[in-house]
Amino acid sequence: MTATWDLYAKDLLRERPQDFVELILPGARYIARRESQFQMREIRLDRLIEVEYCGQRILINLEIQVAKDPRMGMRLLRYSLAALEEYDLPVLSCVIYLQHVAELSEPPLCWEIFEGRCVLWFDFVCIRLAEMTTAELRQMNLLGLLPLFILSKDGKNFKVLDEIVTRLREGNEKELLALTRLFAELVFVSDIERTQVVRRFAMLQNIEDTPTYKRLVQQGRIEGQVEGARQILVHLVQARFPSLRTLAEKQFATITDLQVLHQAASQIGSARTARDTRQYLQSLQSPSA
Amino acid sequence: MLQNIEDTPTYKRLVQQGRIEGAREVLILLVQRRFPSLVTLARAKTANMTDLEKLQEISLEISTARLARDARKYLAKLVLEDPQQ
Numbered sequence: 226m227t228a229t230w231d232l233y234a235k236d237l238l239r240e241r242p243q244d245f246v247e248l249i250l251p252g253a254r255y256i257a258r259r260e261s262q263f264q265m266r267e268i269r270l271d272r273l274i275e276v277e278y279c280g281q282r283i284l285i286n287l288e289i290q291v292a293k294d295p296r297m298g299m300r301l302l303r304y305s306l307a308a309l310e311e312y313d314l315p316v317l318s319c320v321i322y323l324q325h326v327a328e329l330s331e332p333p334l335c336w337e338i339f340e341g342r343c344v345l346w347f348d349f350v351c352i353r354l355a356e357m358t359t360a361e362l363r364q365m366n367l368l369g370l371l372p373l374f375i376l377s378k379d380g381k382n383f384k385v386l387d388e389i390v391t392r393l394r395e396g397n398e399k400e401l402l403a404l405t406r407l408f409a410e411l412v413f414v415s416d417i418e419r420t421q422v423v424r425r426f427a428m429l430q431n432i433e434d435t436p437t438y439k440r441l442v443q444q445g446r447i448e449g450q451v452e453g454a455r456q457i458l459v460h461l462v463q464a465r466f467p468s469l470r471t472l473a474e475k476q477f478a479t480i481t482d483l484q485v486l487h488q489a490a491s492q493i494g495s496a497r498t499a500r501d502t503r504q505y506l507q508s509l510q511s512p513s514a
Numbered sequence: 515m516l517q518n519i520e521d522t523p524t525y526k527r528l529v530q531q532g533r534i535e536g537a538r539e540v541l542i543l544l545v546q547r548r549f550p551s552l553v554t555l556a557r558a559k560t561a562n563m564t565d566l567e568k569l570q571e572i573s574l575e576i577s578t579a580r581l582a583r584d585a586r587k588y589l590a591k592l593v594l595e596d597p598q599q
Binding site: 263376388407410411419423441442444445446447448449450451453454455456457458460464466471483486490491493494495 | 523533534535538547
């Protein structure tokens with residue numbers, strides 16, 4: 226029944242759109258019908274956590290941001306709605322900027338469609354790490370925030386890094402130490418600074434066993450393995466069938482699956498003629514094809 | 515400005531390590547495909563290789579070798595040529 230009503234009411238809207246515009250917003254003028262069926266994009270939040278606050282269960286949606294997003298408020302609103310629909314719990318959205326970003330979209334998000342008429346008001350928490358001091362962060366006395374100290378307003382120095390490392394070592398916080406090392410490499414970028422960073426972490430044992438470090442190793446090594454396999458395959462094709470070099474480069478450039486590259490190695494290695502090799506290269510499909 | 519993770523020395527080192535592994539794996543696959551009896555030798559000879567160009571060279575030699583005897587010779591040569599071995 227509902228579906229039928231819905232269907233026919235839509236017909237009514239289609240027939241006399243201006244009348245409905247007049248009903249909703251007297252004085253407004255109908256312009257055009259726009260596509261109203263949306264393909265919703267997949268939504269991935271950085272973190273969604275459930276907490277209890279003043280006896281109430283709520284969700285906190287947390288986004289980490291390093292660059293300006295002029296539609297940050299909209300993004301958080303979309304995430305909040307998705308989380309609310311999924312869990313039926315109130316949502317508090319928060320964005321943490323890891324570095325200074327000019328002209329942030331400040332909370333609240335307010336849709337004022339014409340003077341004095343705000344149809345949507347959405348508040349969120351905005352934390353600008355680069356505007357906080359280490360003293361402010363230190364005052365909170367939260368171990369999990371220590372790796373972020375070097376991103377604060379006055380935190381980019383080795384005295385602060387040493388403080389973080391010392392405190393984390395005392396607490397045997399290997400995972401946080403691994404993250405601190407990673408952040409330090411992102412913050413201290415000159416050769417001299419990086420030597421200092423390496424020196425500070427060189428004596429720390431077991432960082433390489435942490436999930437953070439393992440993930441980094443996995444990501445970096447796989448990227449390298451793919452590059453190494455591609456390089457050698459292009460070299461083989463170039464040396465044996467020089468006219469196919471460009472085709473080989475083009476085809477291998479899009480392949481990120483190591484297994485496919487390994488299969489290619491077997492095929493190219495045993496190919497006898499340029500024609501066979503060309504055929505094989507042409508048969509390789511790029512992932513987007 | 516914060517750097518990209520990909521620009522950090524640790525990440526670059528890992529990628530370089532991966533490149534060697536990837537090239538080495540291709541070489542082993544070539545040997546396996548063309549001269550299966552030499553796979554163990556190939557693994558042993560290339561286990562500590564860190565020279566990408568040398569891996570490319572030997573891969574080409576393996577892919578163009580006509581006889582297992584020639585391929586064995588190329589692999590054996592690595593001992594003399596690669597100071598890592």
